[in-house]
Amino acid sequence: MPQGKVLEFLVAILAGLRYLQDISLSAHPLDKDSAVAQAWGQEGWADYSGVSRNLSGGVGRKPARLPEYWIRAARPTSTAR
16 A cells, blocks of 8 residues: 555544545545645645545455554544443
């Protein structure tokens, strides 16, 4: 998996994006923000669909093995009890 897409996933989590599609479809899409990309040492960001494909493993590949703490951080939390 390209490291840039893993980094983009992490930045999306840090930015508080709730869904992968928000990388491209939010009011202020991360994938269009060249200043943030440059701040993280990237030339640019991928569309959310490319990030999603890489996280799921794509066609004919094994899914990426993300650290468990990233997986927990990416899960929406519920305040309802």
